[in-house]
Amino acid sequence: MAAAEDKKMFLVIESGNVAQPFRWSAGTYGSKFLTEIRDNKKFWGIKCPKCGKVYVPIRSVCGPCYAEMTELVPVSDEGNLITFSVVSFGFVDPSTGKQKPVPYGYAVIKLDGADSYLIHYIDETDPEKLKAGMRVRAVFEEDGKRTGSMMDIKHFELI
Amino acid sequence: MEPVAIVGVGMTKFERDRVRDTFGDLVFEACTRALDDAGMTIDDIDIVLTGSNDFFDGRTISSMAIMDACGSYDKNVSTVEGDGTFGAAHAVMRVLAGWGTCLYCAHHKGSESVMPLITNAMFDPIYERFLGIDSVTSAALQARAYMDRYGVTEEQCAQVSVKNHGNAFKNPYAQLPLQLTIEDVLASPYVADPIKLLDCCPISDGASAVVIAGAQRAKALDAKPAWVKGIGYNCDAYHLGDRDLSKVDALQAASKTAYAQAGISDPAKEVDLAEVHDTFTYLELMAIEGLGLCRMGEAGEFTAFGNTAQDGRLPVNASGGCISSNPVLVAGLNSIIECALQIRGDAGEHQVDGVKTAVAQGVNGPCGQSQCVWVLGGDE
Numbered sequence A: 001m002a003a004a005e006d007k008k009m010f011l012v013i014e015s016g017n018v019a020q021p022f023r024w025s026a027g028t029y030g031s032k033f034l035t036e037i038r039d040n041k042k043f044w045g046i047k048c049p050k051c052g053k054v055y056v057p058i059r060s061v062c063g064p065c066y067a068e069m070t071e072l073v074p075v076s077d078e079g080n081l082i083t084f085s086v087v088s089f090g091f092v093d094p095s096t097g098k099q100k101p102v103p104y105g106y107a108v109i110k111l112d113g114a115d116s117y118l119i120h121y122i123d124e125t126d127p128e129k130l131k132a133g134m135r136v137r138a139v140f141e142e143d144g145k146r147t148g149s150m151m152d153i154k155h156f157e158l159i
Numbered sequence B: 001m002e003p004v005a006i007v008g009v010g011m012t013k014f015e016r017d018r019v020r021d022t023f024g025d026l027v028f029e030a031c032t033r034a035l036d037d038a039g040m041t042i043d044d045i046d047i048v049l050t051g052s053n054d055f056f057d058g059r060t061i062s063s064m065a066i067m068d069a070c071g072s073y074d075k076n077v078s079t080v081e082g083d084g085t086f087g088a089a090h091a092v093m094r095v096l097a098g099w100g101t102c103l104y105c106a107h108h109k110g111s112e113s114v115m116p117l118i119t120n121a122m123f124d125p126i127y128e129r130f131l132g133i134d135s136v137t138s139a140a141l142q143a144r145a146y147m148d149r150y151g152v153t154e155e156q157c158a159q160v161s162v163k164n165h166g167n168a169f170k171n172p173y174a175q176l177p178l179q180l181t182i183e184d185v186l187a188s189p190y191v192a193d194p195i196k197l198l199d200c201c202p203i204s205d206g207a208s209a210v211v212i213a214g215a216q217r218a219k220a221l222d223a224k225p226a227w228v229k230g231i232g233y234n235c236d237a238y239h240l241g242d243r244d245l246s247k248v249d250a251l252q253a254a255s256k257t258a259y260a261q262a263g264i265s266d267p268a269k270e271v272d273l274a275e276v277h278d279t280f281t282y283l284e285l286m287a288i289e290g291l292g293l294c295r296m297g298e299a300g301e302f303t304a305f306g307n308t309a310q311d312g313r314l315p316v317n318a319s320g321g322c323i324s325s326n327p328v329l330v331a332g333l334n335s336i337i338e339c340a341l342q343i344r345g346d347a348g349e350h351q352v353d354g355v356k357t358a359v360a361q362g363v364n365g366p367c368g369q370s371q372c373v374w375v376l377g378g379d380e
Ligand SMILES: [Zn+2]
Pocket: A048, A049, A050, A051, A052, A053, A062, A063, A064, A065, A066, A067
């Protein structure tokens, strides 16, 4: 740890509130996935023609098979809790620039009909009340408020 | 693999808020120490390789800012943006390609940026980043998955913090020696359960460097070589949701390659010392298992019996590990350097007796997405 004298003697140059804005394409499949959530509160997966694995979110390539996927399959908005964490250390939310209030829960979720997992918030913040294998369900943002992003899912809740 | 050796090593002391030094100062200090250790000057170096990350450094093509400090004027120089184990592997490849003797350095100043924002930016901006997930909270998901799968306890993870912070007292380069008990670790506040404050690595500033040479050059030097016996590296899926986080598939695959090259059939018996990625305590347990040093799910007990202590049967992180100093990217190079020093018998106060074969492990990407394993030995 630098001594207090070091901090007086040596200068640091602040970057200030510099932002580096980006515009990331969601692509054909990403747009479909997010649009279906926005307009119909519905999840879609995509099935690998080789190994049969169903991926969520949808994308064009099965990594292990290196095979192109085109077959969309419906996936439930309910599923199983795979693992979780209750976060008690606050951070500056990159999407709002504001400190996120703690505690809050993260969950890894396997939607019924999918083989890969989705990561999202879970509205339970007592780790004693969470256990792998529990049933969970997506809670969507209200009609008219969904914008076509993953934030259209407010969080998952225990059923 | 044709014989290649590490013939010189150098590192700075690792500290938080090292405001008196720029990136370049750190690189120059590490590189001159590595050259001195090899008994060389910069004129003896044919090619240079650097390791840095643009996000952490806050500048585009961050390597360009240290070109003077690493002595690359008029030389063939390139950069690996990844952990030091991967960077040093590329240095070995360049030596094997016949381009001469290579100076490789990596630098990091975690104190100059906001760690959660930078590690959040490694996640997919459309599907994961908005959650604010970062290196700590993603590790918490993995820790829970691993601990659930094998019934590993928080006490077993805490042993790693006690052991490695204690080892750091004997390493003058380590940042955070701490005298702890398991109760201290368990009583530290949760950051993201099951991970507590004393399960976590610190934020560190510093640099390290090595000189890597082919057999002919290595044998002509006065320096004691540490021979590269095997290197393996493997990558797993990027999206955390595409992986079973409790598994160590990429590490097992990388180990298999490295051990095959080194002619090791039973790592649990043939490896004398390991330096592994322990930025969070559970990761050391997963690494011990993934490296085949004990059976899957048994590293907690293996550690409890004292096997991995500095005076144990198979010391792990005798240097103090990443939990005592975690300069990102430099960390894996530090593991390689520690193995080289142990093999040479030059590890000072934390020297372990009779180290003939040592293993270093490094990690890139969220929750150990990419894994690199090095086997180093005393004989060509
Ligand atoms: Zn497939």
